Amino acid sequence: MTNYKLLIVDDEQGVLNSLERELRREGYTIFSAAGGRAGLDILREQDIGVILSDQQMPEMDGITFLETAGQYKPDVVRLILTGYGSLESAMAAINRSGIFGYLTKPWSPETLKGTIARAFEHYNLILENKRLQKLTDDQNQVLKRFNADLEGLVHERTTQLEEAVREGIMMLSLASEARDDDTGEHIYRIRNLTYDICGELGISPKESEQIGFFSMMHDVGKIHIPDSILKKQGPLTEEEWSVMKNHAIVGEIILGDKPFYQTAREIARSHHERWDGAGYPDGLKG
Template identity: 35%
Template sequence: MSEKKAPEKMIKILLVDDEVNIAKALRRLLMDADLYEIYIANSGADALTLLTKHSDIGVIISDQRMPEMTGVEFLQKARDIVPEAIRILLTGYADIEASIAAINKGAVFRYLSKPWDDNSILQAVAEAARNFWLVAENRRLNALVLKQKDELQEWNQRLKQRVLDQTATIRARGDELSISNKLLKKSFDETIKTLAGLFELRDSRASGHSRNVAELVRAMAGKLGLPEEEKNQICSAGLLHDIGKIGISDKVLVKLPQELDSQERQEYQTHVIRGQTAIDMVPTLREVSVLIRHHHERYDGKGFPDKLKGDAIPLGARIICAVDMFERKLNQFPECDALSSALNSLEMEWGTSLDPTMRAALEESAQEVYTYLDLSSEVIEIKIAPKDLKPGMQLRRDLHSGTGVLLLKQGIIFDENSIDAVKRCFMIDPFEREICVMIKRDELNVFCESV
């Protein structure tokens, strides 16, 4: 029963009264405000039917005294259908107690006395309309907040997933890079070993010297607590320290240092500068080349080429100097007591040619690296063909190819890779001798059965 077309935000009001004239009078009054869309019902039952069709009604004004259903009874039922609507009871003086009880139960927002005062009715309806809009707006805002909260949670979840995906991608790329770096490093190390091996091919006495020096230098650098990068540099310098001897004449090369005359000694001493010059051309090996230059400086300042003294000599060069001297001494004694003899022979060198602070590190490292020189009752030496090599066996003597290339140096423990490399080399460049290895005595029976 709409009286006129409602504007967009116009509030809908339901008037319920069994007396048609009273309902119409109220409608006239409220229509003057031009803010409301008015509906009328003449009984509680009709009003309930109407509410089911217009669930957006915002204010209900009901008479209390009606046949069949009182205003309070109607408003209680109306609350179930349109809980948000503001409910007002029109009541005579006699029904005030029932009205207050209804308010207390929450069925009614407020009551107005009959007969009414127009201003009071208009004010009450305006207030009810305001309340309705406030509650509706509040509800709208709450719904908006909840929706935004859900969207935010969803966005957050997506963001988390994205971060996790990207982290996984970065990690995978990091792993790939790490593998590439390891391969590069391996290839770099192999290149340096090949360079070092070139010189050893020329001077048979130097066979394995560079590799032995490098291995012991690495162990010493570890004992001295040097960082990994510095350890690698010193180790590379250990491998390459005598690379400058490639340019030295055979006549000088075959002599021992004490057999050289002054001219030959001068030529011999150029190997440190030649070595530095050659290696300095590789930018990543520049610091290594400095260690090569100084590996013959003496702690007392009587070495060459710059007569540096004490701590002025780079630490790596002091380490290489000590190891170089020890390794050469090691080859001068019978194998049975080479280790202790070589260490004892350095007694006079500490504090003169060698840095005395290196002594403990050298002795401990040498004993660890050269354990294979010390055959105990638990270990036995056997000679076997390449096909019989097993992982875990330790190489007792340097292994050379048929044409004399050093393949593996004494002391290494065989693994699947090194066994495979030896077998392949045996096909390409066969060596005649059997391979001398050490195994634990109690593993001998197992080995014999498997062969």
């Protein structure tokens, strides 16, 4: 569930009132504090997504407060509110402490709303990345248990198990392609092209067939990419592109650590590499 809880910290009540009036219309649940210590008390009790704090405050300045808040809640997205005269120190804090951004006084309503909206988008991407990582970890545990069971039966049912694995790979391949608005023909085209290229390279028909089959798994990692990114119309943001590029590594992880999957793992991880080193995730060249 999207978290739209916003904490505003400023020692001037008039500034707090003004910010609340502007931002409450955007649908945020707003908490306010007149200083850093009160802000930390709220942060301990509430699942805050974004903090906007004034820089110049008595007792605890905004930078110290935001640095402390980041230690309490590493995922919270932090913004500093500063005057033009303090902008240099605010920028230094952003670079030093991982503060997401800043707003200058006086602010325009459009800049204020846009900055807060981007901060919440960033926060939700952080949560989505954590969810995907947990999903990957859970999938790894399932695959480890599955592979352990296979090892106990491999000598007795080799032929049946190989067929089951092939069917599982095919289903997973088709599932990942189906999420990408593809009819499934793409993975068969990739298989046929791979087989033809292997033949041109002098690779035996049997090995070419195996490599072609494993090439159908190249995009299996997309099964973990959220639809909001995978099916987005228009260019991706930098954060979204980072999540998208992660599908090559996720695909390698999904395929486990058994020797049987070695070729499939290599294809899944490296199918976006380029000869000039401009690909991902490893920037291979040559």
